[in-house]
Amino acid sequence: MSSTSDPARPRRGFGRDPEADSGPRATFGQLLPYLLEHRTVLSWVIVISILGAIASLAQPLLVSQVIARVEQGEPLGSLVAGLVALVVAAALLSGFGHYLLQRTGEGVVLSSRRTLVRRLLHLPIAQFDERRTGDLVSRVGSDTTLLRAVLTQGLVQAIGGSLTFVGAIIAMAVIDPTLLGLTLLVVAVSVVTVVVLSRRIRVASRRAQEKVGDLAAAVERAISSVRTVRAANATDREIAAVDKDARGAWEQGIRVARISALVVPISSIALQVSFLVVLGVGGFRVATGAIEIGALVAFILFLFLLIGPLGQAFGAITSVNSALGALGRIQEIIALPSEVEGDADVVPEPDDPDDAAVSFHDVHFSYPERAHRTEAEKAAAEAEAALSATAGRGANANSHGSRDAQVLRGVSFAVPRGARVALVGPSGAGKSTVLALVERFYDPTAGVIRMDGVDIRALDRVELRSRIGYVEQDAPVLAGTLRENLLLGTPDASDEQCATVLRSVNLGEVLDRSPLGLEAPVGEDGVMLSGGERQRLAIARALLAAPPILLLDESTSSLDGRNEQLMREAIDAVAENRTLIVIAHRLSTVVDSDLIVVIDHGRVVGTGTHSELVREVPLYRDLAKHQLLV
Template sequence: MSTTTTNRGGTRRGRGGTGDEGPRARFSQLLPYLLEHKKVLTFVTVLSVLGAAASLAQPLLVSQVITLVEKGSGLGALVWLLVGLVVASGLISGYQHYLLQRTGEGVVLSSRKRLVGRMLRLPISEFDTRRTGDLVSRVGSDTTLLRAVLTQGLVEAIGGSLTFIGALVAMLIIDPVLLGLTVLVIAVSVVTVTLLASRIRVASQQAQNRVGDLAASVERAISAVRTVRAANATDREIAAVEDDAVGAWRMGITVAKISALVVPVAGIAMQVSFLVVLGVGGFRVASGAITVASLVAFILFLFLMILPLGQAFGAVTSVNAALGALGRIQAIIDLPSEGEADAVVSPAAPVESDDAISFEGVSFGYSQSSPVEPNSPVEPDASPVEPDASPVEPVETGVLHDVTFGAPRGTRTALVGPSGAGKSTILALIERFYDPDAGAVRLGGVDIRALDREELRAQIGYVEQDAPVLAGSIRQNLTLATPDATDAQCIDVLHAVNLTEVLERNPLGLDAPVGEDGVMLSGGERQRLAIARALLAAPPILLLDESTSSLDGLNEQLLRKAIDAVAENRTLIVIAHRLSTVVDSDQIVVLDHGRVIGVGTHSELIASTPLYKELAHHQLLA
């Protein structure tokens, strides 16, 4: 029995399942990936036909050569023609193999583009319940298996089927009796492979799920390696990852066992067929029913018939493995994107408003598939969820209740309250990471659900609480929202947030790397870099979630001056736990347990709202 917990940001952590294995894919779902390369595949099929013709002609020529030798006649050009067919067959096979390998890589590329394009457009709530490592595994490991469809037999089996049919017809003409015995042996092998095919598909999908679990565990351990080391939990994390590695190994062994039953079937069929044909054929040659030349030709045609049969068996294994992986890929692709999910949204009618941002009776609760508010009083681990269990009705966790307030244009609004009061959720709703369960969030009087998400977010600069920094350079982080920003603009904004030292300590300047998750920067530097990114974009609305929490007094003062300078004629909504950040605000909204209990200036709230007075007494460090 696996268990799942929810971390601070709501990401489910568990072992023994991904939580969304998805149904097994159908072959029809694989066709679009193949049809993208239909011109090349058509040419490969033509090559297969030519290769089949060259192969089928060889036994006939060998039969003619033997007949001429028996008669003592000259071979003439037959030998050279036979040599030419063998060389041509080899060249065709080699070029066909190259085209299939190249096309297989194209299928992997297109599937990765499609998967990543869908994945990065999913609603934020999907990332709250999915493990990063498992998603990465779908992009890397699962898509790779699609290559095997082309490189391990499917198209070759199509061409091989022509060889199979041609050989079958030729064998029927040469000796129907020997053909009947051969078909009987082959029929048994075909039935065996058919019975094993479904088991291969199921086992392959389960194996990919376990690989996803392993990738998720490795990502979890590496992303928190400093915390793990500091807690002396390295051995426990290694053991946990090893458990998932063993799970992946076991499923891989299961696939290997089933595949091991398929692989020798073609070989056994060929050996038994060859022995039957050799024994019975020898008897028929002795009785005069057929000639030696005919028996040799029959045996060569037998080899030609068995070879594509082996390719077909290989195709069964590779296609079923690919369909198992494709099921996991399609499980993501079939999810609605943020925009597609808007089809069921009914925005409220616009109203006249002087507010840049306003909340109108907003209520919101995270469901079981969404995260809880950071530091929320709701216990995230209270109800472990079995990832592989059947879907259950979402359990709502109320975070905001009938929240109403407005942030006038060009003013600064501070959100204060105890941890878990719903402050960060308000910013998430403004960014439309989630939609409210009731009420409306408005931008200039217009329900933001009526706006295009990109249009909405282009007007908002958002600095998250944890101030994430992307792996790459300082420049890449700064210009994430403004790719056309000049070097001078980047340097100016870095000076404004007192990050000049970061530029000077590395000769690469703006191109200096920041490391994975900004590990080469201090906590305060990461926070200032995230703020600089928002300031560089200079949007009309800025959302700052505890943007100065990691700064010392001097840097906080410098940063406040930079924000004050850029805030002129802009609307700021700030979450702060320091009194110095709050007192100068045009208005302060006090939240407690998801409800607005006071709105006003610092002096007004000191007199009217006991909770604010208490928070102010403790410097708002609740």
């Protein structure tokens, strides 16, 4: 997490109010592709369900035959053995079908997670600026899990159970149409009730998942900032904030439970009322000789077979609507365009034959404004900015500047091939934005950026980024080992190459202090390394790839004098025949540059060498006087 707070950057710890915007809702048609992906196994499940239905439907008929033979004093023969065989077969089929459904349910969760993660990691950077990390994690974890319930809580079983339902109705109609009519009247009332409640379940389920996303985002925010929170004595306030989101998730969960609780007993009530009606009316009809006792027993057994699939259907309605609420949140992310989807509509500028490695031509840029920002979010952002200020982080140290104004205004400069160019200027001038545009994390609002004379929008993003080594201002380190961090951009590098580049940035001590060597863990966010070590590891990762262009965003800001000198020597060695664009933090980084570009409030106010700028540009002269420590 960045050590600075920028009130212009959307905070990730807080989300939209679901009561104000429940978001898009998924349809059953959007759920089908996840199911059809496993259609072979589901086909077998349906076949097994049908065989189980046949075995179940045959049981009341055999029971009726057994009763009839007992009444007439005839031998039972193989009827009892056949009845036992049917019961055992139905149980085995049910167990095997349940296993297949559970396995398929896990497969649906896996495929949905793969699809969602693939989309997430290809989203434009602007989406990550706007959305909360914890909420995105919740969609991958919690929301996808609900899709399992579609299979494991009755949908496919309800399809197979429909045969049992239809078969039971036919058999009951043959036995006694009057009793069937009374039974169906009770069933119809319960079905109408469930249908009315189903829509409320879907909406409540979605809002419950959004609250879970808010909770995950709040926990992620508190944990990732735990040192700052402790230093500011804000632990209790953060606990209270997380507790508020936890209670919100609990309240929405209770709401879902309350609505579901109205559905669950309906099948039980339908069974009890139907059973009492059949028992009372049926007993009367047996007494009057309208039907035989064996037929009544068979009718009651068929009644149980009728209510069973009905209960499965009610469960399916509940689980499907819950899943559709979660699927709506998943589809919301999947429907977002990836960062490359708009490239086909971009018309690049004609090539320029100049020799510049990178050149900016009248570039303007504003960060995308947020589509939604609630009063709660604004208050939360202000509270976090106050927390940052209390911890001494400052509230205006990010170069992204205000999102209410242009960050870059007509920026033009050229970086000669093989040259070292330094970008200097006050905090918030737009220096880091320049590097972000070169990497195509964003595209200019107006103007053009060229690499080797070619509009970078005409270059494939993978090809473009393969030419660039980028070390960010915050020097992020991935949880894992030293080797995993180094191999992120150069997966084929040897252990010898990894060790060499680590020693070149004065990380030999880190390599040697653990017997694990390159397998030594660095901890979450590199917590087992110092700030300077994290920065040097990030630089080593870029140096290992040895791209033709290096972008260094204040890469020596956390280093002491000795390590800075060693770092400069390492960069000098790898920079030979390469182009460097460095955001300068110290005067020592600037003075040897081939070209210095001075940026202030998004405009280039001067270019030249150190001696030229000291004479001609007052801002640079003032920065140099203060050793560029801005």
